[in-house]
Amino acid sequence: MLSLLWLIPALPAAGFVLLVLLNRRLGRAGAAWIGAGSVGLSMLAALLVCGSFIVSPPAGDACRQVLWTWMDVAGFTPAIGFYLDAVSVVWVLVITVVGFLIHLYSTEHMEHDEGFTRFFTYLNLFVFSMLVLVLADNLLLLYLGWEGVGLCSYLLIAFWQKDPQNVYSGRKAFIVTRVGDTALIAGLFLLLTQLGTLEIQPLLRAAEQTWAPDSTVAVVAALLILGGAVGKSAQVPLQTWLPDAMAGPSPVSALIHAATMVTAGVYLIARTTPLFELAGDARLAVALVGIVTLLIAGFSALVQHDLKRALAYSTISQIGYMILALGVSGWEAGVFHFGTHAFFKALLFLGAGVVIEALAGEHDIFKMGGLARKLPAVFVTFTVGAAALAALPFVTNGFYSKDLVISTTLGTADGNVWLYVGSILGAFVTTLYSFRLVWVVFFGEAHTEVTRRPRWRQTMPLWVLAVFSIITGFLWLPAWIGAFHPLEDFLDTALPPIEWTGRYAHFAESAGAAFVIILIVYGGIFLSYLLWVPWRRGTHAFAASPVVRPLAAFWLGGWGFDWLYERVFVRPVKWFAHWARHDLVDYVVDGIAWVNLAGWRTLSAGQTGRLRSYVAVAGFGVVLVLAVVVLR
Amino acid sequence: MTVTWGDLLTVSPLIALTLAAVAVMLAAAFFRSHALALGITLGGLAAAFGTLFVAASRAERDVTPLVRMDAYALLFIGLLAAAAAVVVLFSWGYLDRFRVHPEEYYVLLLTATLGGATLAASTHFASFFLGLEILSVSLYGLIVYAVYRDEAVEAAVKYLVLAGATSAFLVFGMALVYAQTGTMTAAGVSDLVAGLGDDVVATIGLVMLLVGIGFKLAVVPFHMWTPDVYEGAPAPVTAYVATVSKGAVFALLLRFLLPVSSDQGSTVFLALTAVAIASMVAGNLLALRQDNVKRILAYSSIAHLGYLLVAFLATGERAGLAVGFYLIAYFATTLAAFGVVTVLSPPDRDADRIDDYRGLGSRRPVPAAVFTVVLLSLAGMPLTMGFIGKFVIVTAGSGAALWAMVIVLVATSTIGLYYYTRLIVAMYVRRRDEAGPAATPLPAAPGGTLGVSVLGVLTLFLLVFGVYPQPLLRLVEHAVSVLPWP
Amino acid sequence: MASVSLEHALILAAILFAIGFAGLLTRRNLIVVLACIEIMLNAAGLAFVAAGARWGQADGQVMFLFVLAMAGAEVAVGLAIAIRFRQSLKGLDVDDADRMRG
Amino acid sequence: MILLWYILIPAVAAPLAWLAGRRSEVAARWIAVAGTAAPLALVAGQWIAAAGTLGETFAASGPGAAGLVAGSWIADLKTAWIESLGISFFLAADGLTLIMLLLTFALGLLAVLCSWRGITQRVGVFHLMVLWTVAGLAGVFLALDLFLFYFFFEMMLIPMYFLIAVWGHERRIYSAIKFFIFTQVSGLLMLVAIIALVFIHGRETGVYTFDFTQLLGTPMAASTAFLLMLGFFAAFAVKLPAWPLHTWLPDAHTDAPTAGSVLLAGVLIKIGAYGMLRFMVPLFPGAVAEFRTWALVLGVVGVIYGAVLAYAQSDMKRLVAYTSVSHMGFVLIGVFAWNELALQGVILQLVCHALSTGALFILVGGLQDRIHTRDLGKMGGLWQVAPRMGGTAMFFAMASLGLPGLGNFVAEFLILAGVWQVSEWAAVLGAVGLVFATVYALWMMQRAFQGEETHGLRFADLTKIETGIFASMIAALVLLGFWPQPLITTARQTVDGLQRMTAQSALAQPADPGEAAAAAAETETAGGDEGGAP
Incomplete structure (x- = not known):
């Protein structure tokens, strides 16, 4: 086979x-x-x-x-x-x-x-x-x-x-x-x-x-690979x-x-992996990239109006989790989160696709609303996906994988409290924006007419993915639930197992850590309900407050990265290209041509046609040479 | 110092030319027949050419101290005679359109050739001066032959005055040299040059001598006449001026002043270096945006003589080889170039405006093709003799480590590309910006079959020896080996 | 009577030559220009004679004869051309002969 | 003798095409097809026949320099030509030659085919010029006598000049003369260097000869060698073209007719690389090593400058032309890296660049024939009008930005991997050049083919001939992308010979990464605690 x-x-x-x-x-x-x-x-x-x-x-x-x-x-x-x-x-x-x-x-x-x-x-x-x-x-x-x-x-x-x-x-x-x-x-x-x-x-x-471990060449090699991964x-x-x-x-x-x-x-x-195992500094860089990314993207996802953009930032954020896991030597945790994320995020996008199609191309979530009744299949599956994304405890695959990732940030030798806190915060934000989408898109009153309903070739994948979004989490149950982890055993054949050797490993592996996450998730869902459920109008005042508005705008624009890159990289290159478009070197070439032409003009003006000037030129030449002869 | 029959046999080429000139003169006195004059001229040239082999079969010898008929002289006499013959053939159709009798033209042509031949064989100031003056005076007549053309008169006056003045320089220089050395032979001059040291009077003499030579060669700063004379003279005469008179003088230069190149620090050498560089630069620059084809060719000839001086200044037989081969290539190319002008010329003027050549590629494909080959040869592109010529000159220059001159040669010959290709473009490329009324196309020149076929032969010559130059190189090698190389 | 040395003769010749050349540069009448050339040629001839005298040879004088003959020939042709010149340009001013230039 | 046919067939077909063209244009075209296809078939035959031996490398002890050159020949021909000057008519072919010849005739054929509809004026003369260019190119790649090389080097300028000046576009006269002058100046510098080399060799040995094999290893002062090397470099750098001697290329390519652009980009500029490989480096290895840093700088600047300027162009053909500047920068750094990886990469790059850029030129030419403009500002949305054309353009745009799976990637990877061993920074900057390549390639695609069609352009999609041309080029590039081995094997003996020729010079370095790794491992073990041998 x-x-x-x-x-x-x-x-x-x-x-x-x-x-x-x-x-x-x-x-x-x-x-x-x-x-x-x-x-x-x-x-x-x-x-x-x-x-x-x-x-x-x-x-x-x-x-x-x-x-x-x-x-x-x-x-x-x-x-x-x-x-x-x-x-x-x-x-x-x-x-x-x-x-x-x-x-x-x-x-x-x-x-x-x-x-x-x-x-x-x-x-x-x-x-x-x-x-x-x-x-x-x-x-x-x-x-x-x-x-x-x-x-x-x-x-x-x-x-x-x-x-x-x-x-x-x-x-x-x-x-x-x-x-x-x-x-x-x-x-x-x-x-x-x-x-x-x-x-x-x-x-x-x-x-x-x-x-040798931590040798420069290994770190450089690992960092270069990280560069590719980051892109x-x-x-x-x-x-x-x-x-x-x-x-x-x-x-x-x-x-x-x-x-x-x-x-x-x-x-x-x-x-x-072995390369990164050789390069501690590179692992740290990986972890930092992961944590920074997951937070930045998470906050950006929080304020997007465009359904797909919100999901995109969410994707960036979730990959940040995977990268973070890799950075703290939780190799298998990263892979696990990849697997679960693939299903629920694909599910979310496919659901979003149906929604957008149904609303004739409308992307703005605030122009949607009330779709729970009009597109029930999408509503159910999308909510499953969002729950998985938010890591709704026990029933979604996202819970298991994210729990594992967050645990590793504390539990492995490379982990530390800061990473842990960051990832917890990220999880909270994730919950907020996941359910924000659910509330805004599917509840409240409809702002746009539904013009099309999905048929089986669209709904079937949604259901299948929804199922996967639930069951794939059970492939690796945490130790405090039960000793069922076929995925871990399988991955152990290719990757180094997660070593719970960190300072807080004991806590990280325990139900206590999981309890923190569960708390965070439910807290997040509740807060998102308070903030975005359409029949609670009070939140608009909050969103419009002078503290939140500029921050929201900043997050909406992706933390100004585009703004910065436009000025630092794009414009200078464009400016140079425009400035040099006629090829700078050609100015030199034209200069040489100009010198020649000037020579022609001068000499040609000397050909006056007058006999006496001809004699004078010849005489001048002779005198010059004779002068050299005599004076030498 | 008696002259034997053997001596006469040896100088028979010169005698043949003389007799032919007399014969044409006499014939013209009785019959005003163009054909007859042409026939006798060609016969004379052929005889001169033929007797070269007679002379060649005999041991080389000095005939009086004045001339020396060695392989070198024979090569150049042959070259001059052949060139003259080509000019004669071009003249046939051209002179038919003249409003004056054409017969005396041939007399002048033959005497001029005689002068040139004398120069090529000259080993003495007397024969040098005589040859040069015979050449010059005949040329005055030739240049002004179309007396009814104002340009011809103007050109003749300029040539006459300048030639006369530089002759005076020449003779004065000879006198000074003679005053210092007591000898007027080429060998004496060579010895003088070789051991010149800082003899001021002799150096002045040499410089003045070079003025006369420089004028004939039309190198900077004695080049100013060239474009005017080229433009004013009838096209075949221009061809003649450009080739025979320059070739003969260059042959003489090699014989008299060979050792100049042996001391690269001498004033004369430096002066000639400056002349060579100035000629290459000025010649090429002057032609850059020139619109008159004859003037372009004039300026380009200045540059080409500059190239030749580079070869001359490079010492050794390789330099002689370069000079000899380049001259042959230059002769063939220049003759063909002016041949094209001749063939295209209408009766009232010469076809010398660049506008006359626009679209020539479709109107007169054969002359256009010939002119293309010619221009490529002048530019030194492969498949033509010009390429091999440029190559041997660069070889000579590099061999003598004359780097400054070689670099200037390289740089300026590139400028040359610009104006040569400009002509090619004019012949083949239709300009899209030519919106206004096109230049009046040249009226079709009558006849010209003879001229065109001669052009064909010349082109073939250029191409064959451009691809397989070995026989010519051998010939030149043999000829220059007789010179007293330092 | 002090003999005329070679130097003296050459200096005289040189002066003559310079006069001729100066005339060439300054005079515009074609006939005078031709005359100036004659002066220069004769200066050269004089130098030859002097040089011949230095070496006690006849060669210098022979050359002078050649020079003389050629000068004559030149002037003959020159004058003929001068006639055409006058017809063509309605005068003898050589500066007028500048139709061809550039 | 077969080598002579490679030059003679197109050279003789040329006047035939011209004569035939006076009566029938189609006849001229078919003669031109025959004049390029026949030698193409011959080379292919010779290639197949010689395939067995080309991949062999030389024994470790190896013959001397001349032996290394001669050892890789599969055919040669030497007869007297201009004995007076020490010049012989000396042709020889090895693997590299075969590759270049294949390229020459293949692109010659494509040039004829792509002119089938585009050229309607003076058809006979046009094909005369194309065939002469091809003949001259074949001569360049076959000549092993330096004079003969120079002879062909200059000779093919003339027909190319006419191709540009007569059948070209807007500024054809300016471009043609610029091309001519640039090549000529630099060529003459090379000529001076050749002659100086001959003299130095002659003084040393008493033998004045232009035979390349005899001139190898001529002893001379380092400063002299450096100057002579610069002479050669000038000529080849202009041809290549290397920054800052490149400015003739955008003009010439832009204004040349399609066939001219194809031959220029496909074969003519490859002479620069070929000349460096064949002549410059083996003759002056020490000087080349000394010059390496500068050449790498020039190459890298060329890569990035070319790419940025390509982005800045609004004339599509000019854009493609600038990409050549960029790609040839890779070739330059590859040559000066001078290890097997880089050299094989260079040779592959020559072939792949010829195909990809040649195809882009044919494409632009096809577009121009249809919509009579090359201005990207007047295009846009053409994919809607001609989807097959759009797809083809996309493919070759990808090839040009070095997409893996296509030959260009293999070439550029090998070059940069080789360069890395010499200078990491050059390799990195070269790789950065590929980012800029992405910028211009995608920008070109967007401006021409994507977006909304607003100019009301309607025209036919690819014709059958064009489809055939592009299909063959696409197939070749994909094949080379996934299986470049045939070319690598063909060039192996040559590359091995070149390496060994310069083994004694400062250019030499660990031959392959395996050895480097072994060396690294050894030092590592030596430095480690374990004393035992691995």
Whole structure:
């Protein structure tokens, strides 16, 4: 079964090629069948392969499949080869399952769009790239997938390309992530030069053997990789692209900008765990990035009017949790939160997509309202998603994963109180904005007419994801509930287990810590009820108060990052480009030409046609030479 | 110092030219026949060319102290005669359109060639001076031959006065040299140059001598006449002035002043360096935006003589090879260039405005193609002799480590590209900004089949030896090897 | 009677030459210009004679004869051209001959 | 003898095309197709026949410098030419030559094909010029006598000049002369350097020869070598073009007809890289090592400057032209890194850049034929009008920004990985250049193809010929992206020879990362507590 590994990425690739080649000749139905079908088959292949992997793990708890040698230069021989272990299994399953559901959803969501075929072409390419990313057995191939998903992200954000604003958002996403990619590729150069290979497992072993813990080279390498992760996963300081990325269709936001691509950074760090284990400073940087991001984005999410932007900031914030977990050596906690987040965030976006579609493209949550009765299925599933996001205790997967993440920030050797407090605060904010959306969108009176209701291809994925958003949490129950943690056991085969060795480890692992979170969550829900439930008008006064208003505006604009970058990076480059557009060097060239022309003008004016001036010139020359002769 | 029959046989090329000149003169006295004059002229030139082989078969020798018929002299006499023959062929169609009798033209042409040939073989001040003056005086007549053209008269006056004045410099210089050395032979001058030291009078003499040579070569600062004379003279005569008179003098320069290059610190050397550099710069710059084709060619010839001086100043046989080959290339190219002008010229004026050449590529494809090859050769582009010529000159200059001159050569020859390609563009490219009434197209020149076929031969020559120059290089190598290289 | 040394003769020749050249620079009448050239040529001839005298050879005088002959030829052609010049430019001012320039 | 055919076939086909063109334009086109396709087939044949041996590397002890050159030939031809000056007619081909020849003829063929509709004036002469350019290019890549090299180097300028000046666009005369002058000045500097080298060699040995193999290893003072190297560098840096000698390129590319741009961008500027690889570095390895820092600076500046200026352009063709400046900056730093990774990357970059930029030029040319403008401000929303064209443009825009999966990425990765071993900063800044590449590529796409179509432009999508051209180029780039090995193997022997030729100089360094790692491991072990050998 494991030998079918290559089929998992190959099927969407085949779908992509078919869609490109056949293009118009396929009708909408054909495109839908190929687009969704290829991913569905890929999902089946993934289920088969991963199933067999889980049931009967191969020797060494990993398997590698090399298709061909990519290139062979100077001892550098990266392969087109795939590597499957527990970490990649988690990602592959999420990608293919969520991917298929979203494809299915899209066949209905996009049914009237003129770029229907193009949409599935891009989407298939994305799934292929994402699978390559997580299956790659070497960093170069990983980078291929990495850039591939970046491309698809750009293409899909800019999918409705008639509106220049959408295209701008796509470009922004691509360019900002590429800044991070520059760091990543520099890291690749460093690793290649120092360790002589990019094949991940030998590379990690070599790093462990040759690099002393906390040596500069290890820290630099880890930081460069973090740079890549920060870009792709929309972390501070490169988070600014993701809110704008919501210009794309909702399924895209769900698949790419919530469930899968944006977690590539998490995957990358998890994949290169041994490197980060060697580099304590880099881990600290990771943790700081995570905590700062989750707070900044959380507060921004609190004040958004645009449903999808709010979710986008929430995504940034939740990935911040994952990164934070990785930073405090809670590797498995990060992966767990990725898994749960993928389901509930995809669910939220798909729900949001239905809502927006139903309201004829309305994004502003304050123009929605009262949808609980008009779109009951969406209401129920969306609320499940929001509850999971808010970590509603016991019944949602978000509770278990976030609880684990927060515990690790206190419980591991890398953890500390500040991180813990920060993450608790983040959890509180998360609860606030999650339920703010529920209250504002689904309750109160309707501001906009519902013009369309979802059919089964849209509702079915919602229900499936809602179910996943509940049950996947039970894969890893905390110790104080019961000793059921198959996911942890599974991840232990590939990642270092969480070591509860921190100063407050005992408390962190206990029910007491969980109780704090439970308290926070309920408190948050209650406060959000007070603030935003539509029939409580008093809150508007609060929102309009002179203290809150500027703060809200600041948060709404994403803490001024865009403002700053515009002035520090974008404008200077634009200014220089505009100033130099006729090529500065050409001024030199023109200058030389001008000198020649001036020479011509002068000399030519000397050709007066008068005989005596000719004689004079000759005489002058002779006299000059004779003078030299005599005086020398 | 008796002259034997053998000596006469050796100088038979010169005699042939003399006899031909007399014959044409006499013939013209009896029959006013253009064809006859042309025939005799060509016959004379052919005889001169043919007798070269007779002379070549004999051991090289001095015929009196005045001339020396060695391989070097023979090469140049052959070159001059061939060039003269080409000019004659171009003149046929051109002179037919003249409003004056054409016969005496050929007399002057033959005597001028005789003067040039004498210069090439000269080893003595007397023959030097005689040859130069025969050449000059004949040229006065040739330049002003179309007496009814105001430009021709103006050109002739300028040439006459300047030539006369520089002749005076020349003779005065000769006198000074003679006063210091007591000898007037080339060998004596060479010795003088080699051991010049700081003999002020002799150096002054040499410099004045060089004035005369410099004028004929039209190098800076004696170049001012060139554009006016080129423009004013009839096109075939211009071709002649540009080639034969310069080539002959350059041949002489090599024979008399070879050792100049052996002392790179001497005043004469420095003066010549300055002249070379100034010629390259001024020649190329002056042509830059010039609109008269003949003037462009005039200015470009100044630059080319500058290049030649670089080769001259580089010592050694490699320099001789460069000079010889470049001169041949320059002859062929220049003759073809003015040949094109000749062929295109209507009866009343010469086709020398750049506007005359606009769209030539479609109107007269063959002359246009020839002119293109010519211009590329002047620019030193591959597949033409000009390329090999430039290459041998750079080789010579680099071999002698004359870096300043080589760099100037490189830089200025690039300026050359600008105006050569400007002409090419004019012939082939339709300008979109030509909205106004286009320049009146040149009236079709009558006849010209002969001229065009000669052009074809010249082009072939340029191309064949541009790709496979080995035979010519051998020939020149052999010729220059007889010079007394230091 | 002190003999005339080579230097004296050469200096005289040089002065003559300079006079001729100065005339060339300052005079505008074509005929006078031609005359100036004659002066320069004769100055050169004088120098030759003096040089020949220094070495006791006839060569210098022979050269003088050549110079004389050539000067004559030159003037002959020159005057002929001067006639055409006058017809063409309605005068003999050489400065008027500047139709071709640039 | 087969080497001569590579030059002769297009050279002879040229006048035939011209003659045929006077009667029938289609005949001229077909002759031109034959004149490029036939040698293309021949090279392909020779490539396949030689495939077995090209990947071998030299024995560790290795032959001498000349032997290293000669050792990798698969064919050569040497006859007397101008003995008086020590010049011979000396052609030889190794793996690198084959790659360059393949590129030349393939792009020559594409140039003919893409002019099928666009060129309607003086069709015969046009193909004469195209074929002569191709013949000259083939000569450049085959010549191993320095004079012969220079001969071809200059020769192909003429037809290219005519292509630009006669069939070009708005400022064609200015651009053509600028191109001509830049190349000529720098070429002459190289000529002077060549001649000086010959003389130095001649004084040393008494043999005056322009034979490259004999001139290798000529002993000379370091300062002399540096000056001579600069002479070569000038010529190749202009061709490449390296900043700040690049300004001819945007003009020439912009105003050239499509075929001219394709040949310029595809092959002509590759001469710069080829010349550095083949001649400059092996002749003056010490001087090159001395110059390395400066060259890296020039290269990096070129990468970023080119990309930023590309972004600033509103003429689409000019934009594409500036991307060439940027991409050739990579080639420059790659050459001066001079290790196997970088060199293989450089060679790959030559091929991939030719394909990607060539395709963009064909695309812009196609657009111009349809809407009669190249001004991005007058485009917008063209995807709606011509979706296939939009998709194609997107593909090549991605190639140009170095998207993995396409050949350009492999090339740029290898180059930068090689450069990293020499200078981390150059590699990082080069990688930053790729960010700017993203900026201009996406900006171009937005301005031309995305957004709303507001100018009322309606035109036909890609024709069959165009579809064929683009499909083949896309296929080639994807193939090279996922399996560049055939090219790498082909060039391996050459690269190995080049490396060994300079092994004694300051240029030499650990040959591959594996060794570097082993060395690092050794030092690590030595410094560690464990005394035992690994």
